């Protein structure tokens with residue numbers, strides 16, 4: 001049976017470190033880290049995410065601001081707000097919640113955020129730094145950065161000699177995850193919907209990361225004995241056994257079957273999910289520390 005990786009506990013460790021470093025920063029007379037979260041429109045799932053980000057920021061001792069804009073906000077108005085936040089010395093991190101309403105060009109909006117305040121790690125400058133191994137100065141997207149901390153807790157920081165398979169090639173998770181694993185000396189393969197014989201490829205993995213957004217797609221017998229399995233998926237599926245109309249959350253991995261083979265595995269919920277928000281706090285602290293001339297905190 002696999003060890004269950006407790007993402008909730010590791011996330012609490014990260015947040016505790018953020019809280020301590022924030023207190024040191026402010027005790028030295030510097031500004032508290034400032035996080036601005038921007039949401040456009042009324043997507044209920046986005047509102048839940050944004051509220052939990054703002055709440056966690058306050059818990060960390062941050063200056064936390066939320067801008068809620070109407071769904072019909074023009075691109076010009078949104079870009080103007082981002083320009084103001086870029087210029088505001090009290091703000092160290094800017095997050096524009098995605099998805100944006102269709103009339104707004106998300107790519108253009110993201111590239112307008114100052115790279116040194118891009119705590120999502122989506123700006124081309126940060127993508128390029130990660131891709132060229134400049135991990136000391138890059139902002140790395142929160143979900144893969146959090147997943148990497150979980151992998152390090154199991155395998156240590158140097159992953160030399162290990163084969164990693166990342167299933168999914170998104171810009172937000174799959175590609176940055178592959179770059180992080182490569183920077184840690186893994187031999188990395190990115191698999192996707194057009195990959196031939198995905199089960200056989202997954203069986204070559206010492207580290208298997210599933211980030212496809214398809215409920216329980218990765219089967220138990222795709223998992224190499226002893227592999228570290230990181231399940232990034234959060235999928236809501238019907239759960240008639242809990243009553244009519246009820247649902248439950250599952251990952252991209254068939255957890256029960258995979259835990260028979262894996263050495264360690266993340267559950268859903270309680271695995272990667274809590275790490276994403278913890279790393280947003282960590283990235284905001286990094287930005288504020290660098291602005292204050294402090295060394296970059298590590299996690």
Ligand code: GUN
Pocket residue numbers: 095096097098099120142
């Ligand atoms: N929507 C869902 N996840 C994310 C995220 O990590 N960052 C942003 N900006 N929007 C999201």
